[in-house]
Amino acid sequence: MELKEKIGIHLDQIKQLKGVENAVLTQRDGNPIQSAGVWFSKDEIFNVSSATSAIFNVGIHLHPNNLKYILIEGKKAKILIAPLNSPVHYSLNRILQQQGIIDNKHEFFIAITAQPNTNLGGIFLQTNECLKKIKTTLITSGESFKPPLVQFDDQRIQSIIQGFNVKENEDFNFKVSSFSLNLSESISMELRKLLNNFSIAIPDLKFAYITIEGGFIASKILKKTTQNNDSLDNISAMSYSLFQTANRCAWLLKKMNADSILLDCDDKFQFIYGLGKAIFSAEIGKSRQKLGLIRLILPQFSTKIRYLVKQASELQNQSTFDIKTLLGELVIK
Template sequence: MCSLKGSFFKKNYYIEKFERRELKIIEVKIMDDTINQIKSHLRQIKTITGVENVVLTQRDGQPIESAGVWLSKNEIFGVCSIVSAIFNVAEQLHPATLNYLLIDGERAKILIAPIHTQMDRIVDYSSKAEYFLTITARLKVNLGAIMLSMKDTLDAIKNSIEYSGNDFKPPLRSYDENALKQVLDSFNVKEDGSYQENFSSVNINLNEEISTKIRDCIFDFSKRVPGVKMASISLNGGYNLLNVNLDTANTQSEGALSYTLFDTSKKIISTLKQTPINNVLIDCIGYSHFIYGCEMGIFSTYISRGQKRLGLLRLLIPQYVKLLSDLLIKSQQIETPPLNLNNLFDGLKIGD
């Protein structure tokens, strides 16, 4: 009897082990099929005129798949982690309203768009996309035509991810050599190039005259450009110099977050295309957020969608950015007044 009982449990053990192995094989097959489907969809986007490279990235910065020009090992992980950082900052700036970002460089454009699925996280009643698509395009392409052409493909990628279930999202936070090789094998990898970045610091002295002119410039922009909800100038590092806020919903941390987003966007367009950045456009529900680099900082503005004329804005905003840059350059030329310790001590009433 004991022998029969032992044989029964042993048989059940092997059946369960076999079933687990079969289930594992099925899960791996679903994962492989999903990756192949996504690869095919990304190649379809790559065939759109003007598109050079497409990368699908997980929210935490893990690279999923790509199609297009070759990337080096450092570029693959660099691009994916930078995209993750950019979109997390953009969602912090524009919770529940963010549509996409467009990074405009001197020789190329980069579009970063979320792919919303049933696996999105709900944080503070807003949906946080788990996956992002990064598209590198040539400079003189029609963004609207690209987005229209890839609409059905984006839906197909979304359906592929949702069909695969939670198994599609591996919970990786670090990489051993095998995991690293597995990720890189799905990409076209080229040799790393050399890269060097120089840092410098400057001092500015804002006297009453220049401060007044900067304020007048920001106020003039807010009055002359229809639909302005907010306009601000922030110094390098995100230090807010002046903010004209016509919308109480805007956060006090806008300057620091906008500077972080712009500075990080410079890194991704430099990594992918080795080109300087011109501006960043963040398209949101009901309005657009423009960020332009200026001397020693950034100029940032929110403009209502109903009042927006994109071509006109791209002509107007750089003129004000040039005026602000000239004023900040002038502030560097002002000599720092010498420190008179006697006057300082007199003011503090030391020694009385």
């Protein structure tokens, strides 16, 4: 039996779980290895693998040592992205040493799409044994799965690029809104009050922030963390990028927008909620409060923050500056 057929059997077992629609095993570089479920074309598999790979790589950059899985939730589906980093037997570690990848826990990951009412946390527990078997099969195969060096002509390249275009056709607008550059003082104070109240409601909160378009922090609170402001700026920008990429992935799969993202780690959670033109993100320890309780509290605050962000957008002076007009008025002497 060929290697991909063996992996396909394990993926089919995952596909048989109630609520699961499809599953795809992918390399970290976005090269799909095997899939199970209903797909429209090979190009769609490549597009989804590339998008989930981008999400996965940002996730392990944010949490390099202890990321367990990433859960993307929307109105039409849930998407689970999990690395194959489960501990393996000593004899398999020896094979990894010979292959020179003993310290690489993030070479492969699996992306599972399920119906919106499915408990993917439970599915992750049920699929744990399958994931271990897939990893064992990959290690003992000795194959690298590096994508072949294929040369495409211009027509094929354009076809691939079009596959990533998930936006409707629209005219380019060179006018820049000033919304993402400032918030009114009153709204900023309300945001700070909300974050302070949030820190009281969540005893294990490490930090939380509200990021507007462009990855800029509008408001933040540092509680139990060693992060400095510069480090938090980087985390904020990466989290905003992760959410935007998750939106594209959700649109590719289900023509939907992502509502929230959960990054589950060994000792903490990171939550990211979409707020239209902004995101609300929080990193929370696992000491005292259970995940279920946290997930009940978070939407209450994200709804209030969304209202303030929307209010800021409506109250903001809608005047814009046109770059072309501005440059046209310059007189060079």
